Amino acid sequence: MSGGTNMMRTRRNALLSALLVGSGLWFAPAASAAALAPSGAFVTNAGSPTGAGSGDETVTRARFNDFQRALRLSLQAQEALDRGADGDAEALYAQALPLFEQALGPEDLRIVGPLAGAADVYRARGEFDRAEILYRRVAFLMEQAFGTSDIHVGMALASTAETVANQGRYGQAKGIYERALSIHQATLGVDDPRTVRVLNEYSGLLEKLNRREEAEGLKARAGSPSNDELLGRSGG
Structure with a gap:
Protein backbone atom coordinates (compact mmCIF):
# COMPACT_ATOMS: atom_id res chain seq x y z
CA MET A 1 0.00 0.00 0.00
CA SER A 2 1.36 3.40 -0.98
CA GLY A 3 0.34 5.04 2.31
CA GLY A 4 2.18 2.41 4.32
CA THR A 5 5.21 2.66 2.06
CA ASN A 6 5.36 6.44 2.44
CA MET A 7 5.01 6.11 6.20
CA MET A 8 7.85 3.59 6.38
CA ARG A 9 10.02 5.87 4.24
CA THR A 10 9.30 8.85 6.52
CA ARG A 11 10.19 6.82 9.59
CA ARG A 12 13.43 5.53 8.06
CA ASN A 13 14.42 9.06 7.07
CA ALA A 14 13.82 10.30 10.63
CA LEU A 15 15.77 7.46 12.19
CA LEU A 16 18.70 7.83 9.82
CA SER A 17 18.71 11.60 10.37
CA ALA A 18 19.18 10.83 14.05
CA LEU A 19 22.08 8.58 13.12
CA LEU A 20 23.70 11.46 11.25
CA VAL A 21 23.32 13.67 14.31
CA GLY A 22 24.79 10.88 16.40
CA SER A 23 27.83 10.61 14.14
CA GLY A 24 28.65 14.23 14.87
CA LEU A 25 28.29 13.66 18.60
CA TRP A 26 30.42 10.52 18.78
CA PHE A 27 32.93 11.99 21.23
CA ALA A 28 30.46 14.09 23.22
CA PRO A 29 30.01 13.21 26.92
CA ALA A 30 26.70 11.48 27.51
CA ALA A 31 24.17 12.53 30.11
CA SER A 32 21.50 10.20 28.74
CA ALA A 33 20.94 7.80 25.88
CA ALA A 34 18.48 10.06 24.08
CA ALA A 35 16.25 13.10 24.42
CA LEU A 36 12.90 13.59 22.75
CA ALA A 37 12.60 16.92 20.98
CA PRO A 38 9.31 18.89 21.16
CA SER A 39 8.76 18.27 17.45
CA GLY A 40 8.52 14.53 18.06
CA ALA A 41 11.88 13.78 16.46
CA PHE A 42 14.56 12.31 18.66
CA VAL A 43 18.15 13.45 19.09
CA THR A 44 20.80 11.04 20.21
CA ASN A 45 23.62 11.73 22.63
CA ALA A 46 26.41 9.47 21.54
CA GLY A 47 28.55 9.32 24.63
CA SER A 48 32.00 7.78 24.86
CA PRO A 49 32.49 4.95 22.35
CA THR A 50 34.99 3.07 24.45
CA GLY A 51 33.63 3.20 27.97
CA ALA A 52 34.83 5.29 30.87
CA GLY A 53 38.56 5.40 31.43
CA SER A 54 39.57 3.02 28.66
CA GLY A 55 42.07 5.46 27.17
CA ASP A 56 42.63 3.20 24.19
CA GLU A 57 42.76 5.58 21.26
CA THR A 58 43.31 2.78 18.75
CA VAL A 59 40.16 0.97 19.82
CA THR A 60 38.27 4.25 19.84
CA ARG A 61 39.31 5.02 16.29
CA ALA A 62 38.52 1.50 15.06
CA ARG A 63 35.03 1.64 16.51
CA PHE A 64 34.45 5.10 15.10
CA ASN A 65 35.53 3.89 11.66
CA ASP A 66 33.16 0.92 11.94
CA PHE A 67 30.36 3.31 12.83
CA GLN A 68 31.08 5.58 9.87
CA ARG A 69 31.23 2.63 7.48
CA ALA A 70 27.99 1.22 8.86
CA LEU A 71 26.32 4.60 8.49
CA ARG A 72 27.31 4.81 4.82
CA LEU A 73 26.03 1.29 4.20
CA SER A 74 22.72 2.14 5.89
CA LEU A 75 22.22 5.21 3.73
CA GLN A 76 22.95 3.13 0.63
CA ALA A 77 20.49 0.50 1.85
CA GLN A 78 17.78 3.11 2.34
CA GLU A 79 18.33 4.41 -1.18
CA ALA A 80 18.14 0.87 -2.55
CA LEU A 81 14.92 0.17 -0.66
CA ASP A 82 13.33 3.42 -1.81
CA ARG A 83 13.96 2.51 -5.45
CA GLY A 84 12.57 -0.99 -4.94
CA ALA A 85 15.86 -2.90 -4.95
CA ASP A 86 14.96 -5.04 -1.93
CA GLY A 87 17.71 -7.59 -2.52
CA ASP A 88 20.41 -4.92 -2.60
CA ALA A 89 18.97 -3.28 0.50
CA GLU A 90 18.96 -6.59 2.39
CA ALA A 91 22.60 -7.24 1.51
CA LEU A 92 23.65 -3.74 2.57
CA TYR A 93 21.81 -3.93 5.89
CA ALA A 94 23.34 -7.36 6.49
CA GLN A 95 26.75 -5.68 6.29
CA ALA A 96 25.77 -2.60 8.28
CA LEU A 97 24.07 -4.12 11.32
CA PRO A 98 27.05 -6.15 12.63
CA LEU A 99 29.26 -3.08 12.24
CA PHE A 100 26.81 -0.95 14.20
CA GLU A 101 26.60 -3.54 16.96
CA GLN A 102 30.38 -3.87 17.07
CA ALA A 103 30.86 -0.11 17.25
CA LEU A 104 27.96 0.86 19.50
CA GLY A 105 26.64 -2.24 21.23
CA PRO A 106 23.28 -3.93 20.58
CA GLU A 107 21.20 -1.54 22.71
CA ASP A 108 22.49 1.85 21.57
CA LEU A 109 19.65 4.08 20.38
CA ARG A 110 21.51 4.98 17.19
CA ILE A 111 20.95 1.45 15.90
CA VAL A 112 17.17 1.83 15.61
CA GLY A 113 17.35 3.34 12.11
CA PRO A 114 19.11 0.43 10.45
CA LEU A 115 17.12 -2.06 12.53
CA ALA A 116 13.84 -0.57 11.29
CA GLY A 117 15.14 -0.35 7.74
CA ALA A 118 16.23 -3.99 7.71
CA ALA A 119 12.89 -5.00 9.21
CA ASP A 120 11.08 -3.12 6.44
CA VAL A 121 13.13 -5.05 3.87
CA TYR A 122 12.24 -8.40 5.42
CA ARG A 123 8.58 -7.42 5.59
CA ALA A 124 8.58 -6.36 1.93
CA ARG A 125 10.14 -9.70 0.99
CA GLY A 126 7.62 -11.68 3.04
CA GLU A 127 10.16 -12.79 5.66
Missing part, protein backbone atom coordinates in the same frame (compact mmCIF):
# COMPACT_ATOMS: atom_id res chain seq x y z
CA PHE A 128 7.84 -11.87 8.49
CA ASP A 129 9.58 -13.90 11.19
CA ARG A 130 12.84 -12.03 10.65
CA ALA A 131 11.03 -8.69 10.43
CA GLU A 132 9.24 -9.39 13.71
CA ILE A 133 12.49 -9.92 15.60
CA LEU A 134 13.88 -6.58 14.45
CA TYR A 135 10.66 -4.63 15.04
CA ARG A 136 10.55 -5.98 18.58
CA ARG A 137 14.10 -4.75 19.12
CA VAL A 138 13.13 -1.31 17.83
CA ALA A 139 10.11 -1.19 20.16
CA PHE A 140 12.27 -2.23 23.12
CA LEU A 141 14.91 0.43 22.43
CA MET A 142 12.30 3.14 21.92
CA GLU A 143 10.54 2.18 25.14
CA GLN A 144 13.80 2.23 27.07
CA ALA A 145 14.60 5.70 25.74
CA PHE A 146 11.21 7.42 25.64
CA GLY A 147 8.84 5.48 27.89
CA THR A 148 5.96 3.13 27.26
CA SER A 149 3.53 5.67 25.76
CA ASP A 150 5.71 7.39 23.17
CA ILE A 151 4.54 7.43 19.55
CA HIS A 152 7.82 5.86 18.38
CA VAL A 153 6.95 2.86 20.55
CA GLY A 154 3.43 2.80 19.10
CA MET A 155 4.73 2.81 15.53
CA ALA A 156 7.16 -0.02 16.24
CA LEU A 157 4.40 -2.01 17.94
CA ALA A 158 2.07 -1.53 14.96
CA SER A 159 4.75 -2.89 12.64
CA THR A 160 5.36 -5.78 15.03
CA ALA A 161 1.65 -6.58 15.14
CA GLU A 162 1.43 -6.60 11.36
CA THR A 163 4.28 -9.09 11.02
CA VAL A 164 2.85 -11.29 13.78
CA ALA A 165 -0.55 -11.30 12.06
CA ASN A 166 1.07 -12.15 8.73
CA GLN A 167 2.43 -15.29 10.37
CA GLY A 168 -1.10 -16.33 11.34
CA ARG A 169 -0.71 -15.61 15.07
CA TYR A 170 -3.85 -13.51 15.21
CA GLY A 171 -4.50 -13.78 18.93
CA GLN A 172 -1.05 -12.49 19.79
CA ALA A 173 -1.25 -9.77 17.15
CA LYS A 174 -4.55 -8.56 18.64
CA GLY A 175 -2.98 -7.59 21.96
CA ILE A 176 -0.08 -5.82 20.25
CA TYR A 177 -2.43 -3.91 17.95
CA GLU A 178 -4.54 -2.79 20.90
CA ARG A 179 -1.54 -1.30 22.65
CA ALA A 180 -0.29 0.33 19.44
CA LEU A 181 -3.70 1.82 18.70
CA SER A 182 -4.07 3.16 22.22
CA ILE A 183 -0.71 4.94 21.96
CA HIS A 184 -1.57 6.38 18.53
CA GLN A 185 -4.92 7.70 19.72
CA ALA A 186 -3.53 9.21 22.90
CA THR A 187 -0.53 10.78 21.17
CA LEU A 188 -1.77 11.75 17.70
CA GLY A 189 -5.54 11.78 18.07
CA VAL A 190 -8.15 9.59 16.43
CA ASP A 191 -8.25 11.49 13.13
CA ASP A 192 -4.54 11.36 12.33
CA PRO A 193 -3.89 9.26 9.19
CA ARG A 194 -1.38 7.13 11.08
CA THR A 195 -3.97 6.35 13.74
CA VAL A 196 -6.58 5.55 11.10
CA ARG A 197 -4.18 3.18 9.37
CA VAL A 198 -3.55 1.23 12.59
CA LEU A 199 -7.28 1.23 13.31
CA ASN A 200 -8.03 -0.24 9.89
CA GLU A 201 -5.37 -2.92 10.28
CA TYR A 202 -6.74 -3.83 13.71
CA SER A 203 -10.29 -3.96 12.35
CA GLY A 204 -9.13 -6.28 9.59
CA LEU A 205 -7.56 -8.53 12.19
CA LEU A 206 -10.81 -8.68 14.15
CA GLU A 207 -12.58 -9.81 11.00
CA LYS A 208 -10.07 -12.63 10.60
CA LEU A 209 -10.89 -13.62 14.18
CA ASN A 210 -14.60 -13.77 13.17
CA ARG A 211 -15.37 -10.73 15.30
CA ARG A 212 -16.98 -8.77 12.49
CA GLU A 213 -19.46 -6.85 14.62
CA GLU A 214 -16.64 -5.54 16.78
CA ALA A 215 -14.64 -4.65 13.68
CA GLU A 216 -17.53 -2.73 12.14
CA GLY A 217 -18.29 -1.00 15.43
CA LEU A 218 -14.66 -0.01 15.78
CA LYS A 219 -14.66 1.59 12.34
CA ALA A 220 -17.96 3.33 13.01
CA ARG A 221 -16.63 4.86 16.23
CA ALA A 222 -13.31 5.87 14.69
CA GLY A 223 -14.11 9.54 15.20
CA SER A 224 -14.76 9.11 18.91
CA PRO A 225 -12.17 10.71 21.24
CA SER A 226 -12.58 7.93 23.79
CA ASN A 227 -9.97 5.18 23.71
CA ASP A 228 -12.07 3.20 26.17
CA GLU A 229 -14.97 3.12 23.72
CA LEU A 230 -12.72 2.05 20.88
CA LEU A 231 -10.76 -0.61 22.70
CA GLY A 232 -12.73 -1.64 25.77
CA ARG A 233 -15.31 -3.81 24.05
CA SER A 234 -12.75 -5.65 21.93
CA GLY A 235 -10.28 -6.30 24.72
CA GLY A 236 -12.03 -9.37 26.06
Whole structure:
Protein backbone atom coordinates (compact mmCIF):
# COMPACT_ATOMS: atom_id res chain seq x y z
CA MET A 1 0.00 0.00 0.00
CA SER A 2 1.36 3.40 -0.98
CA GLY A 3 0.34 5.04 2.31
CA GLY A 4 2.18 2.41 4.32
CA THR A 5 5.21 2.66 2.06
CA ASN A 6 5.36 6.44 2.44
CA MET A 7 5.01 6.11 6.20
CA MET A 8 7.85 3.59 6.38
CA ARG A 9 10.02 5.87 4.24
CA THR A 10 9.30 8.85 6.52
CA ARG A 11 10.19 6.82 9.59
CA ARG A 12 13.43 5.53 8.06
CA ASN A 13 14.42 9.06 7.07
CA ALA A 14 13.82 10.30 10.63
CA LEU A 15 15.77 7.46 12.19
CA LEU A 16 18.70 7.83 9.82
CA SER A 17 18.71 11.60 10.37
CA ALA A 18 19.18 10.83 14.05
CA LEU A 19 22.08 8.58 13.12
CA LEU A 20 23.70 11.46 11.25
CA VAL A 21 23.32 13.67 14.31
CA GLY A 22 24.79 10.88 16.40
CA SER A 23 27.83 10.61 14.14
CA GLY A 24 28.65 14.23 14.87
CA LEU A 25 28.29 13.66 18.60
CA TRP A 26 30.42 10.52 18.78
CA PHE A 27 32.93 11.99 21.23
CA ALA A 28 30.46 14.09 23.22
CA PRO A 29 30.01 13.21 26.92
CA ALA A 30 26.70 11.48 27.51
CA ALA A 31 24.17 12.53 30.11
CA SER A 32 21.50 10.20 28.74
CA ALA A 33 20.94 7.80 25.88
CA ALA A 34 18.48 10.06 24.08
CA ALA A 35 16.25 13.10 24.42
CA LEU A 36 12.90 13.59 22.75
CA ALA A 37 12.60 16.92 20.98
CA PRO A 38 9.31 18.89 21.16
CA SER A 39 8.76 18.27 17.45
CA GLY A 40 8.52 14.53 18.06
CA ALA A 41 11.88 13.78 16.46
CA PHE A 42 14.56 12.31 18.66
CA VAL A 43 18.15 13.45 19.09
CA THR A 44 20.80 11.04 20.21
CA ASN A 45 23.62 11.73 22.63
CA ALA A 46 26.41 9.47 21.54
CA GLY A 47 28.55 9.32 24.63
CA SER A 48 32.00 7.78 24.86
CA PRO A 49 32.49 4.95 22.35
CA THR A 50 34.99 3.07 24.45
CA GLY A 51 33.63 3.20 27.97
CA ALA A 52 34.83 5.29 30.87
CA GLY A 53 38.56 5.40 31.43
CA SER A 54 39.57 3.02 28.66
CA GLY A 55 42.07 5.46 27.17
CA ASP A 56 42.63 3.20 24.19
CA GLU A 57 42.76 5.58 21.26
CA THR A 58 43.31 2.78 18.75
CA VAL A 59 40.16 0.97 19.82
CA THR A 60 38.27 4.25 19.84
CA ARG A 61 39.31 5.02 16.29
CA ALA A 62 38.52 1.50 15.06
CA ARG A 63 35.03 1.64 16.51
CA PHE A 64 34.45 5.10 15.10
CA ASN A 65 35.53 3.89 11.66
CA ASP A 66 33.16 0.92 11.94
CA PHE A 67 30.36 3.31 12.83
CA GLN A 68 31.08 5.58 9.87
CA ARG A 69 31.23 2.63 7.48
CA ALA A 70 27.99 1.22 8.86
CA LEU A 71 26.32 4.60 8.49
CA ARG A 72 27.31 4.81 4.82
CA LEU A 73 26.03 1.29 4.20
CA SER A 74 22.72 2.14 5.89
CA LEU A 75 22.22 5.21 3.73
CA GLN A 76 22.95 3.13 0.63
CA ALA A 77 20.49 0.50 1.85
CA GLN A 78 17.78 3.11 2.34
CA GLU A 79 18.33 4.41 -1.18
CA ALA A 80 18.14 0.87 -2.55
CA LEU A 81 14.92 0.17 -0.66
CA ASP A 82 13.33 3.42 -1.81
CA ARG A 83 13.96 2.51 -5.45
CA GLY A 84 12.57 -0.99 -4.94
CA ALA A 85 15.86 -2.90 -4.95
CA ASP A 86 14.96 -5.04 -1.93
CA GLY A 87 17.71 -7.59 -2.52
CA ASP A 88 20.41 -4.92 -2.60
CA ALA A 89 18.97 -3.28 0.50
CA GLU A 90 18.96 -6.59 2.39
CA ALA A 91 22.60 -7.24 1.51
CA LEU A 92 23.65 -3.74 2.57
CA TYR A 93 21.81 -3.93 5.89
CA ALA A 94 23.34 -7.36 6.49
CA GLN A 95 26.75 -5.68 6.29
CA ALA A 96 25.77 -2.60 8.28
CA LEU A 97 24.07 -4.12 11.32
CA PRO A 98 27.05 -6.15 12.63
CA LEU A 99 29.26 -3.08 12.24
CA PHE A 100 26.81 -0.95 14.20
CA GLU A 101 26.60 -3.54 16.96
CA GLN A 102 30.38 -3.87 17.07
CA ALA A 103 30.86 -0.11 17.25
CA LEU A 104 27.96 0.86 19.50
CA GLY A 105 26.64 -2.24 21.23
CA PRO A 106 23.28 -3.93 20.58
CA GLU A 107 21.20 -1.54 22.71
CA ASP A 108 22.49 1.85 21.57
CA LEU A 109 19.65 4.08 20.38
CA ARG A 110 21.51 4.98 17.19
CA ILE A 111 20.95 1.45 15.90
CA VAL A 112 17.17 1.83 15.61
CA GLY A 113 17.35 3.34 12.11
CA PRO A 114 19.11 0.43 10.45
CA LEU A 115 17.12 -2.06 12.53
CA ALA A 116 13.84 -0.57 11.29
CA GLY A 117 15.14 -0.35 7.74
CA ALA A 118 16.23 -3.99 7.71
CA ALA A 119 12.89 -5.00 9.21
CA ASP A 120 11.08 -3.12 6.44
CA VAL A 121 13.13 -5.05 3.87
CA TYR A 122 12.24 -8.40 5.42
CA ARG A 123 8.58 -7.42 5.59
CA ALA A 124 8.58 -6.36 1.93
CA ARG A 125 10.14 -9.70 0.99
CA GLY A 126 7.62 -11.68 3.04
CA GLU A 127 10.16 -12.79 5.66
CA PHE A 128 7.84 -11.87 8.49
CA ASP A 129 9.58 -13.90 11.19
CA ARG A 130 12.84 -12.03 10.65
CA ALA A 131 11.03 -8.69 10.43
CA GLU A 132 9.24 -9.39 13.71
CA ILE A 133 12.49 -9.92 15.60
CA LEU A 134 13.88 -6.58 14.45
CA TYR A 135 10.66 -4.63 15.04
CA ARG A 136 10.55 -5.98 18.58
CA ARG A 137 14.10 -4.75 19.12
CA VAL A 138 13.13 -1.31 17.83
CA ALA A 139 10.11 -1.19 20.16
CA PHE A 140 12.27 -2.23 23.12
CA LEU A 141 14.91 0.43 22.43
CA MET A 142 12.30 3.14 21.92
CA GLU A 143 10.54 2.18 25.14
CA GLN A 144 13.80 2.23 27.07
CA ALA A 145 14.60 5.70 25.74
CA PHE A 146 11.21 7.42 25.64
CA GLY A 147 8.84 5.48 27.89
CA THR A 148 5.96 3.13 27.26
CA SER A 149 3.53 5.67 25.76
CA ASP A 150 5.71 7.39 23.17
CA ILE A 151 4.54 7.43 19.55
CA HIS A 152 7.82 5.86 18.38
CA VAL A 153 6.95 2.86 20.55
CA GLY A 154 3.43 2.80 19.10
CA MET A 155 4.73 2.81 15.53
CA ALA A 156 7.16 -0.02 16.24
CA LEU A 157 4.40 -2.01 17.94
CA ALA A 158 2.07 -1.53 14.96
CA SER A 159 4.75 -2.89 12.64
CA THR A 160 5.36 -5.78 15.03
CA ALA A 161 1.65 -6.58 15.14
CA GLU A 162 1.43 -6.60 11.36
CA THR A 163 4.28 -9.09 11.02
CA VAL A 164 2.85 -11.29 13.78
CA ALA A 165 -0.55 -11.30 12.06
CA ASN A 166 1.07 -12.15 8.73
CA GLN A 167 2.43 -15.29 10.37
CA GLY A 168 -1.10 -16.33 11.34
CA ARG A 169 -0.71 -15.61 15.07
CA TYR A 170 -3.85 -13.51 15.21
CA GLY A 171 -4.50 -13.78 18.93
CA GLN A 172 -1.05 -12.49 19.79
CA ALA A 173 -1.25 -9.77 17.15
CA LYS A 174 -4.55 -8.56 18.64
CA GLY A 175 -2.98 -7.59 21.96
CA ILE A 176 -0.08 -5.82 20.25
CA TYR A 177 -2.43 -3.91 17.95
CA GLU A 178 -4.54 -2.79 20.90
CA ARG A 179 -1.54 -1.30 22.65
CA ALA A 180 -0.29 0.33 19.44
CA LEU A 181 -3.70 1.82 18.70
CA SER A 182 -4.07 3.16 22.22
CA ILE A 183 -0.71 4.94 21.96
CA HIS A 184 -1.57 6.38 18.53
CA GLN A 185 -4.92 7.70 19.72
CA ALA A 186 -3.53 9.21 22.90
CA THR A 187 -0.53 10.78 21.17
CA LEU A 188 -1.77 11.75 17.70
CA GLY A 189 -5.54 11.78 18.07
CA VAL A 190 -8.15 9.59 16.43
CA ASP A 191 -8.25 11.49 13.13
CA ASP A 192 -4.54 11.36 12.33
CA PRO A 193 -3.89 9.26 9.19
CA ARG A 194 -1.38 7.13 11.08
CA THR A 195 -3.97 6.35 13.74
CA VAL A 196 -6.58 5.55 11.10
CA ARG A 197 -4.18 3.18 9.37
CA VAL A 198 -3.55 1.23 12.59
CA LEU A 199 -7.28 1.23 13.31
CA ASN A 200 -8.03 -0.24 9.89
CA GLU A 201 -5.37 -2.92 10.28
CA TYR A 202 -6.74 -3.83 13.71
CA SER A 203 -10.29 -3.96 12.35
CA GLY A 204 -9.13 -6.28 9.59
CA LEU A 205 -7.56 -8.53 12.19
CA LEU A 206 -10.81 -8.68 14.15
CA GLU A 207 -12.58 -9.81 11.00
CA LYS A 208 -10.07 -12.63 10.60
CA LEU A 209 -10.89 -13.62 14.18
CA ASN A 210 -14.60 -13.77 13.17
CA ARG A 211 -15.37 -10.73 15.30
CA ARG A 212 -16.98 -8.77 12.49
CA GLU A 213 -19.46 -6.85 14.62
CA GLU A 214 -16.64 -5.54 16.78
CA ALA A 215 -14.64 -4.65 13.68
CA GLU A 216 -17.53 -2.73 12.14
CA GLY A 217 -18.29 -1.00 15.43
CA LEU A 218 -14.66 -0.01 15.78
CA LYS A 219 -14.66 1.59 12.34
CA ALA A 220 -17.96 3.33 13.01
CA ARG A 221 -16.63 4.86 16.23
CA ALA A 222 -13.31 5.87 14.69
CA GLY A 223 -14.11 9.54 15.20
CA SER A 224 -14.76 9.11 18.91
CA PRO A 225 -12.17 10.71 21.24
CA SER A 226 -12.58 7.93 23.79
CA ASN A 227 -9.97 5.18 23.71
CA ASP A 228 -12.07 3.20 26.17
CA GLU A 229 -14.97 3.12 23.72
CA LEU A 230 -12.72 2.05 20.88
CA LEU A 231 -10.76 -0.61 22.70
CA GLY A 232 -12.73 -1.64 25.77
CA ARG A 233 -15.31 -3.81 24.05
CA SER A 234 -12.75 -5.65 21.93
CA GLY A 235 -10.28 -6.30 24.72
CA GLY A 236 -12.03 -9.37 26.06
